[in-house]
Amino acid sequence: MSIQVETAIIHAIVSQGEGQLVCRMRPQPLNDSQALTTTLEELHRIYTAKPGKGYGYFGIPEGESDPEVEANTAFKEALREYRQGNLGFVDFSRQAGELLQSELSKYDFATGGFLLLSSYNHTANDYLFVALLSAKPSLTVSDDMELHQNDHLDLSNLQLAARINLTEWDADADSRKYISFVKGRAGRKVADFFLDFMGCAEGINVKAQNKSLMVAVEDCVAESELDKQERQQVRDNLFSYASEQVDKGESLKLPELSEQLAEAGLDDFYAFTNNGDYALEDEFDGDKSTLRQLKKFSGSGAGVSVSFDAIHLGERVIYNPHQDTLMIKGIPPNLKDQLERRLKGSD
Known part of the structure; x- marks a missing residue:
């Protein structure tokens, strides 16, 4: 599952007193190194394995009824300029950093983070990976056996991330799924601001x-x-x-x-x-x-949990919708043992 990294950069969005956010820009791409390749391959692996991702496109949500709502096209236009060779990657990333800083400044809870942008190829598709990473403290032991605290990028807790399939976007601008993004629990977007700064609207509900x-x-x-x-x-x-x-x-x-x-x-x-x-x-x-x-039926409620393989429905497990009952034939031995011991204790 190797990827071919074209380029990558990190900018820092930090708080500077009284909740003011500033974007500290890196002036050049990250050095091409094994550490960079390993990091991006790990991020690619983690992102790909994320369940329940959302899919979208550059535009406004379908069915938006407010005529005053306009698509945020700044990120899209900068990315298009980069793809057409009219804008360098660093300049494109600086515009992206400024857009994210501006969007974050609208929210009181915003604390910033590290904006990572990477252009890479995988399985004949060009991608742009966009993530807002946080730092996590960790302890290390030095050569003289002293403990030292360091901060490292928390790759495993990838929550604010999106990946744009540039090849699909170029081939079919009307597609509604060339952008994928991490979604939170219960299908909610983790943070609307992350999609808003890119001008991304959800297109396909997976x-x-x-x-x-x-x-x-x-x-x-x-x-x-x-x-x-x-x-x-x-x-x-x-x-x-x-x-x-x-x-x-x-x-x-x-x-x-x-x-x-x-x-x-x-x-x-x-x-x-x-x-x-x-x-x-x-x-x-x-x-x-x-x-x-x-393959499996399962459900829980009011203190009762039930789970069984679908093949057993109608044979070992009989459902009567009129009486709202399930009848189980052949109770699992461990459950049967618990029930019998409880019945004996009740005598």
Whole structure:
């Protein structure tokens, strides 16, 4: 999973009394070194493995009804100038640093950080990686066995980061997914300001795409003549394909997925999705947490947690929607032992 680093730079956004933020600019790119390559490869790995990323584009959110809202195009225009060779990388990065400083200054909570920008190539695509990194204190032991405290970049806690697929942007400016970004828990953006300074609007909801995919699979299975075991094999094939794509850092491709499902006996899935009202993109990222529902049912509430493999529904686990009950046949031995000991203690 090596990357070819073209160039990279770091600027520091720091607080200077009374909450005023200033951007300390580095005058030249970072030195080309093994340390730089190792750091960027690690950031690439961490970012790629981040689950539930959002996808967007340069513009304003779709459905924005306020006529006064205009797209923030400063970052886009500077990046375009850099891509066309009219602006050097350092000058582009300085404009980006000033834009981020200006955006951060609108918020009382802003504390700054280190703005990292890197242009690199991976799997025949050019990318611009943008991240606001924080420093984390750590202890080291010197040669004379004294403890010393140092600050280091906290790469593992990557929360404010985005990656622009420059190749896709150049090829299809109307795409709604050439920018990916880290999203917070429950699908919320970690910080709107980070996308605002780039003028990025969310275009594709990955979780919604994955949920629509599951609905489409279940609808297609329901219209097929597959038996229960074959239907579950279809679901297993979908989950296996999606997991492999996620682990490789690649997106799901509906034509490829359709071929995988055909091996399990579900024909023409791609045509089925195109003819239905599923609004599926031909290509989007997989979300394991969503797709795991294909293989396992789970839920919790009011002090009760239940989880079981989907293959057991209708056999070992019987659901009665009218009585709102689940009946479990063949209780797991460890649970059965706990229940019997509790019953004996109640005698």
